[in-house]
Amino acid sequence: MIEGYGFFDHVLPRMLPSLTCVALASLAWLIPLRSAGSQAWILLGGVAVTTLTVWGIVTAFVRRLPRFSRTTAIAVLAAYAAMPVAVPLIQLAVDGTVTAPGGSVVGLLGFVIFFAAVFLATLLATTYGFGTLLRRAVRHSVFDLRNSVHLLGRALPALLFVTLFLFFTGELWQAMNRLSWWRVSLVIVLFGAVTVLAAAARLRDEIGRVEQDLSLPTLSAACQGTPLAGVPIEHLVPNGQLPAMPLTARQERNLLLMLASRQLVQAAVVGLALFTFFIALGVLVVTPETAKQWIGEEPEASVLLPALPVALLRNATLFAGFGSMYFSVTSMTDTDHRQQFFAPIIDEIERALTVHAVYAVVRETIPATLSGRGIR
Template sequence: MRQVHDWFLQRGLPLVLTRRVRSRALMARAAPAVAGVGALTAAVLLLAEWTGGDPQAVVLLRLAGITTVLAAAPFALEVLHRRSTTAARLGRRTTALAVMGIFVLVMPFAVSGLSAAALAEMPVFLTVTVVTIWLTYIGLGSIALWAFRFAWEQVGALGTLLSRALPLLMLTVVVYFTGELWQLSARVTRERLWQTIGFLAAVGLAFMVATIRDEVSALRQDRTRQSDPGALLAETPLARLAPGTPTPLSWPERVNVVAVMVVAQAIQVVLFTAGLFLFFIALGFVAVPPDVLVLWSGEQSCPVGVPPCDGTWFGVHVPVPQTVVHMSLFVAVLSGLYFTVSTSVDPLYRERFFEPLISDVAVSLAGRDTYLAMHREEPIR
């Protein structure tokens, strides 16, 4: 039964399992995510301090130490998880508690030093920890890991769509050299830019949810009649059990199924957008001379130095003008929104990405029907 539970978690369907199953070893399961958030935060602050112009050795050492400890914690937890001894389970629980203690009690002092600011930041770190534990309970990590693995396996579909979207990319390149957009990029604040990106991302997400919700409904109506559940579950821990009769999905299960498909597609959208962002960064750095950049953007002064102003990325100084960063980010996100719409209508992309995704989810739903049928016949412990 533990293999069955792990199978559902590995396939991103945690909400099929009972609350009691999802509560098992919750702290130990949430600890890697807490450690990852802490290590990423410390690493970004370390880079920001290092590139800030006047790095302090003590601060660098503190941030480097906390980054190393938290980055190593998930590997230690995985090693202990693979061992089934009582000592290993106790060590995993102790390590998980130590990770959360480091994140809540030590991390604020590593960031702000021995000051009142560190004490004021502790509730923030505690809130992040509690939210991470809750997200682990509802299975967000399981959904994200499965979606990332599937999206990475199907990354070749990106090249397919990119080759078919080349005419639009050429048009985007032309738009990239529009002076008015450069003036907007120079004057917009990073906060306003993120608000705009958030709005466009919300539009794209709403489109994906609406499209995939229809796909799930069609999947339950068509695939269950066309496919043999026994054949679908042939290579799974549920292979030796009698296939269950398809039953309507509960609303948490429907949200779970839609979420895994949305996250899988969203990861491909993010990869596509990130690739275009790097492309436009390189294009602006190579094709737009500094004097032309100043002319287009209308920059008059900078906090440090002369225009064009130096760029930053989450507080880390980068050797690219800030206007180029803003312009590239804005145009890449617009292209990513087009990519989101194209995925639902491009037949070749559906064949390369959507059909394997739907087939994979069909296996998960067949397993869900069998699991619930077994649960009705015999209580699962």
């Protein structure tokens, strides 16, 4: 939600610790493992410790110097771009061949693809704050687990009413006995995509609603406890209502990631409970003879859990994914479920949008005050 958020001014400095970590970790390829013998893993451990130490130092440096000059930015990019060529050439000169730590031969193209993929992944993760979103999702998942009795007590009865009778369908057991795990995984991904699409549609409605209620009391309440708490908002809103501040496409995508990550984590808690329930139900009710009759042949046993038919595990996975999607969509549309499960998430997004509106006005109208408070 930073205005003027750009690659050289904001993204690249935040990428530097990760890029440095990857560049130093690539030094593992310089270790001649064949000649190092039993000391190879000690050398690799030394590289790992050095990499983590330098990563911490660079992170502290970036926090003190959050912006780079154009010359510094170009130097960082040039140094990283040289690594895919420098690492194999140095190892070729030292060891006579270019190999990975496991001993397989790696070509120059492989290094280029690896470094390019890491750069692209780091760019996306930094631009959209994947690390922060992941930490927030983990914290909220712990909260959901602490309140799992309340969460599951409200969610499971309705979900079981929708899915329970389908569990005893013979045709479904036949399909799950033949369906491969990667196809089941694609179905789960499809359910997750539906959840994200539903969250995107709901987010657009919520943004429009917040933009219509940027009144002075709402702005003042939202800014409490933030660096904008002391800003004279009444002078910024002479008419008592702040005009709507349109968001960029990147900002909307970032809000969608925040909402989707919270919804998916909450759905995962419900899905885990559903998976456990259907496994227990299948063990208690569906005997091996019944499973054989439904499937029409001897059920395929699971590799990890030989006592359970693989059709039971796939059925439980399928119903857990469907139930999670149903719960997520219902929590955004049903009035009762929305108040219990969706309102806390929307409250955070509403506050972020409201504070962002004040921040955008302050950035445009009172640059001296903004600079003095250290707000960027």
